[in-house]
Amino acid sequence: MRDLFLSHGHLDHALGLPFLLSHRAMQSRSAVTRIYCPEPVADRIERFIAAGLEIDACTGNFELRGLEPGERVGLGRDFDVEAFATEHPVPSLGYHLWRRRTRLATEYEGLEETEIARLRRSGVEVTAASRELLVSYCGDTGPAVFRRDTRLFGATLLMVEATYIDDGLRDRGREFGHMHLEDLAAVADRFDNRAIVLHHLSRRHRLEELRRAVDERLPEIAERVHVWGLDGAPARGASR
Numbered sequence: 526m527r528d529l530f531l532s533h534g535h536l537d538h539a540l541g542l543p544f545l546l547s548h549r550a551m552q553s554r555s556a557v558t559r560i561y562c563p564e565p566v567a568d569r570i571e572r573f574i575a576a577g578l579e580i581d582a583c584t585g586n587f588e589l590r591g592l593e594p595g596e597r598v599g600l601g602r603d604f605d606v607e608a609f610a611t612e613h614p615v616p617s618l619g620y621h622l623w624r625r626r627t628r629l630a631t632e633y634e635g636l637e638e639t640e641i642a643r644l645r646r647s648g649v650e651v652t653a654a655s656r657e658l659l660v661s662y663c664g665d666t667g668p669a670v671f672r673r674d675t676r677l678f679g680a681t682l683l684m685v686e687a688t689y690i691d692d693g694l695r696d697r698g699r700e701f702g703h704m705h706l707e708d709l710a711a712v713a714d715r716f717d718n719r720a721i722v723l724h725h726l727s728r729r730h731r732l733e734e735l736r737r738a739v740d741e742r743l744p745e746i747a748e749r750v751h752v753w754g755l756d757g758a759p760a761r762g763a764s765r
């Protein structure tokens with residue numbers, strides 16, 4: 526992977542960075558890995574990676590850039606990534622992956638191809654740019670993210686955390702900036718996504734528990750929900 530987007534500096538997310546770079550340097554000495562992270566922690570992340578590579582006696586090449594919410598990074602001709610604000614006790618970002626497209630402008634739809642070609646030759650701009658939101662990845666976040674960026678509900682694929690399931694853990698989610706299943710239930714009717722991947726489940730729970738809880742408590746979206754780490758497709762006709 527040439528480009529790596531880090532949501533925040535908590536070690537369950539960031540600890541593997543020096544190892545990834547060291548591994549990539551072994552595969553290709555000239556490969557430069559581009560790492561993006563929240564701007565307020567960029568310095569510390571850079572020192573952390575550099576220390577890891579030094580201990581490993583490795584010369585992994587990397588460029589690190591801190592991002593603020595709203596900043597964009599181009600990835601080749603067709604894609605770009607946009608950072609967005611999430612809700613976590615440390616500086617954190619989520620990332621949207623956009624696909625750029627050029628389409629025939631609506632006013633020229635239905636015209637014969639020869640006519641469109643004639644217009645193009647005469648210098649008329651017959652195309653219009655559009656963008657498709659392919660993936661929204663929320664990193665670690667509490668439910669405020671749904672108010673901060675409502676475009677999440679329209680991403681083709683939404684990756685959102687579901688850390689807690691039990692009723693007794695509602696306050697823990699609020700305190701640590703994590704999502705409780707009830708937070709997802711509260712906005713379940715707004716998910717327009719083709720698929721929703723739930724990740725970051727607390728070790729207090731098992732993946733199968735989350736799957737069951739989704740089938741029982743979020744029946745309206747259960748068929749589109751996938752539990753990260755659990756094999757197989759979403760249960761169909763699951764007991765409700």
Ligand SMILES: [Zn+2]
Nearest residue numbers: 533535613665
């Ligand atoms: Zn975290």
